[in-house]
Amino acid sequence: MSLTGTPFLLTSFALCAVALALPLVLWSRVRGPAPVRAAARLLMLLFVQGTAVCLVFVLVNNANSLYDDWADLLGTGDHVRQAPDLGADGTGGIAPESLPRVRQTFRQARGPHMREAGGVRVTDLRGRVSGVDAEVYVWLPPQYGEPAYRHRTFPVVELLPGYPGSAKAWFGSLRVHEQLRPMMLDGRVAPFILVAPRTNLLARSDTGCANLPGTVNAESWLSIDVPRMVMDNFRAEPAPGGWATAGYSAGAHCATKLAVAHPDRYRAAVSMSGYNDPRGERSSLAGRTPELRRRNDPRLLLLAGRVHPRVALYFSGESGDGYQAGAAIQAIAKPPTSVDVVLLPRSAGGHDMGLWRPQLPEVFRWLTGRFASDGGSAADAGDTAGTEDATDAAGLRSPLPHAPSNDGSTRAEPASGTASRAGAARRP
Numbered sequence: 001m002s003l004t005g006t007p008f009l010l011t012s013f014a015l016c017a018v019a020l021a022l023p024l025v026l027w028s029r030v031r032g033p034a035p036v037r038a039a040a041r042l043l044m045l046l047f048v049q050g051t052a053v054c055l056v057f058v059l060v061n062n063a064n065s066l067y068d069d070w071a072d073l074l075g076t077g078d079h080v081r082q083a084p085d086l087g088a089d090g091t092g093g094i095a096p097e098s099l100p101r102v103r104q105t106f107r108q109a110r111g112p113h114m115r116e117a118g119g120v121r122v123t124d125l126r127g128r129v130s131g132v133d134a135e136v137y138v139w140l141p142p143q144y145g146e147p148a149y150r151h152r153t154f155p156v157v158e159l160l161p162g163y164p165g166s167a168k169a170w171f172g173s174l175r176v177h178e179q180l181r182p183m184m185l186d187g188r189v190a191p192f193i194l195v196a197p198r199t200n201l202l203a204r205s206d207t208g209c210a211n212l213p214g215t216v217n218a219e220s221w222l223s224i225d226v227p228r229m230v231m232d233n234f235r236a237e238p239a240p241g242g243w244a245t246a247g248y249s250a251g252a253h254c255a256t257k258l259a260v261a262h263p264d265r266y267r268a269a270v271s272m273s274g275y276n277d278p279r280g281e282r283s284s285l286a287g288r289t290p291e292l293r294r295r296n297d298p299r300l301l302l303l304a305g306r307v308h309p310r311v312a313l314y315f316s317g318e319s320g321d322g323y324q325a326g327a328a329i330q331a332i333a334k335p336p337t338s339v340d341v342v343l344l345p346r347s348a349g350g351h352d353m354g355l356w357r358p359q360l361p362e363v364f365r366w367l368t369g370r371f372a373s374d375g376g377s378a379a380d381a382g383d384t385a386g387t388e389d390a391t392d393a394a395g396l397r398s399p400l401p402h403a404p405s406n407d408g409s410t411r412a413e414p415a416s417g418t419a420s421r422a423g424a425a426r427r428p
Contacts, residue, residue: 174357
């Protein structure tokens with residue numbers, strides 16, 4: 001029985017109801033010596049407590065997508081086949097573009113909201129560079145299958161969950177595809193391909209999205225194997241100009257670190273309630289030693305670089321939960337790195353899905369602005385000729401037109417790409 005499935009949820013409700021009914025019906029009917037009656041009544045109370053705790057856990061887990069399956073919950077899952085030393089660039093001397101093209105088999109993803117907004121598909125990917133074997137979820141924008149876009153490539157956003165967390169959380173709890181589909185249809189945001197790879201690769205440990213020889217090559221999994229698979233199987237824009245990362249909590253740290261460390265693979269990153277120092281997550285393997293912390297802290301990576309990378313970074317968070325991380329990077333960033341920081345009010349919510357879900361429309365408007373061509377080069381959706389590439393302040397390029405789907409909606413207005421450090425950012 002699936003941990004996140006409806007049958008297990010209904011079973012939990014039923015067991016809780018039975019546990020509540022038992023003391024009401026049997027309390028005074030228990031027979032035997034006093035010790036036997038006391039033991040029976042104690043067991044009934046423990047049964048009530050146990051089923052109540054189980055039900056609360058199921059509800060919280062389903063709402064926040066913390067554990068995807070029983071292996072994640074019990075700590076028996078391990079998705080690492082091998083973890084060789086791949087060197088500083090994480091390639092192990094392999095040129096990813098030289099790898100033969102591999103066609104993946106995709107299936108309809110299962111779970112709440114997985115069939116909405118055109119449906120989310122999933123594949124089991126065998127990482128050829130990283131040695132990681134895990135699932136990757138992909139959602140295609142509504143324009144992808146339209147004849148007017150058949151010769152178009154699409155920008156990609158790699159979505160990273162927190163820890164513990166399931167890649168499905170972006171589509172289940174956050175409902176990113178359901179929120180964005182109408183915005184893409186009427187041209188308010190660009191038609192992004194959304195990719196959510198598994199990040200929970202080791203039992204009871206957060207990898208910190210780092211390469212740790214002999215343990216896991218999470219960084220290469222996320223920044224080499226997953227993008228290579230997407231470009232092999234879909235009309236995705238090539239890296240780095242067409243790629244961005246986005247994450248919340250521990251995933252926010254990963255999103256920023258990957259973009260800062262690999263500007264040759266990504267051009268933008270979104271961090272919601274993230275942190276810079278890997279020790280922001282106590283279970284992070286990347287925070288175990290000073291050297292690992294130095295190599296995986298995006299702020300320290302920027303300080304160590306003679307030339308700052310050509311990336312655009314977006315941070316949002318409350319004071320004490322993400323805002324300071326963004327402000328620290330904004331204080332040291334130099335062109336061509338651009339940084340936008342949004343301070344969320346305490347009234348916006350806590351460190352949970354209720355805080356991050358309403359931010360997604362604004363986040364993707366910001367990403368649209370980062371990938372937008374200038375106003376003079378916008379073309380109609382069906383016109384592939386005459387569309388010029390344009391470069392913004394962060395050096396982002398995209399040939400995608402800012403036009404709606406062929407349902408007759410109006411043309412989009414590019415997002416400004418700026419954010420106030422003092423203003424509330426929780427927009428509808």
